[in-house]
Amino acid sequence: MNTLSTEQDDVHGELMEISLGPHHPSTHGVFRMNITLDGEIVVKLKPVFGYLHRNHEKIAEGNTYLAAIPYTDRLDYLCSLTNNWAYVHAVETLAAIAVPERAECLRIILGELARIANHACLVGFLLNDLGTSFTPLLYSLRERERMLDLIEELTGSRMMCNFFRFGGLRSDIPEDWLQRLRTYLEGPFARFLDEQDALLSGNEILLARTQGVGILPPALAVQAGITGPMLRASGVPYDIRKVDQYSLYKRFEYKVPIGAHGDTYDRYMMRMLEMRESVKIIQQAMDALKNAQGSHIDPKARNQGLRPKAGEAYARMESPKGELGFHLVSDGSAKPYRFRIRPPSLINLTALEDICLGQTLADTVVILGSVDIVLGEVDR
Amino acid sequence: MLGAGIIKGLRITARNLIGSYHDPNRLTTQQYPEEPARLPANYRNFPFLVLDAPSPDEEGTLRCIACKMCERECPPQCIRIEAARDENGKLQRRPKIFEIDISICMGCGICVEVCPEYSIEMDHHFEVVETERHQSLLLNLQRLSKPNAYFHQINPNKATASDKAIAEKKQKAAERFATTKAHTPKDSK
Ligand code: SF4
């Protein structure tokens, strides 16, 4: 932290402007906050991003439709499977490609697994921001490690999965892999969730630091276009899995957790509860797999040399962080004419100043953690 | 009671600490440089080209027919292929130049997927250290080629499946060749 400038103000005395980041352990990647402080209270906060800009959209516009899939892994690298899914979903909408039932079930399993891995990681990092130095983070990472091992075995890579294809998945999922995932989720992972709740959800220090901190009012959340667990923590029941009913989500029974206060604690609890619901969805999808028709990919679907008819499509999905949408415009050639991403991380960040005003500097770090951003997606 | 949550939490940390001495579920650290990394068969890193060797001690021939499919589909465009030509300048079905710049390659495996000849596959070799970053990271034909036996070693299931698919393809081609021959009158060309 370095002091940039000081201003004189009659009422508050001297304000101090500090620059937190871009290289700061609490800013989750290369993100910078220019904060103006009155004593320890935040009076102004300006998020600065763009340090990780990699020109994703333009690269995708210069490549074939298939070649854009591995780049989507690198958006929100904590849950590349849902990014893959959102993109292929958009291309399938654009080119009217059908997806077999079995592929849909497998996609849901993978998508929810990505959600669990993302939330497990987030919960750990959030607690780390609170100063519970490392213990809960390592518990979380230990569990994520197991999930990544499974994902690696299946897709060949821990984070850059590149596993979804237009019309299905790159390869089928072997029965024993599914069985191992199930054993893991019902055994060690269920124990992790219970332990995490016992360890921290009722911890007095955690409650004191997060309850009533960084309140996001529902009206503001809706106006700012906030989506995902952050919106639901403010009490707005909006989950695209329920609203759009894409894929086979309408077949499965699960609850969408809703918060009441919109504070940091609710945002933390949203993730804890969603992980339990995702486990339920995975179990149901595995059962549904037994009677599912078709194979892991539609054999008629073209992946190489795909040339969708001229037109445009916007498709969205409930990614772990919120509404992840892809807007594609095709001019009939093998490359997208326009490739646009609606990143939940970036749009959820827009409310950061509003929820940090009046809080202390130490709390902004925790609030930022509870927003759950990945800079790969914010900057693209 | 104030502090009950903290005491409850401490019980969990204690259980994890003690468990880490006997419960494999609580101890996941791999002693990597001392113990070799455990890689699943599907693991992918950088591509290599498969050499079909008739016997283990022979050089072997490349499966690649220089169709340039992988070059066209590679997302970051890090493959460069030039087909060989015979003395009359006629294009041959084998590459003269095949280069992959692994400082650009992102290990996506799309080249493997699009290759019609099962020629390019993903390697497991990840400990790549060079002291210079241009020429040494540009793999040429010689450094890319690895025997089929090596492929069998790193990913036995896929290697066997590829061998089988190639055998079937050859047989079908032979059958088609036989039938077209039978239908072609001998005097016509
Ligand atoms: S793995 Fe991907 S990036 Fe690397 S050469 Fe193959 S297609 Fe290109």
Ligand code: SF4
């Ligand atoms: S796609 Fe396969 S056969 Fe064609 S050039 Fe590439 S490696 Fe060779």
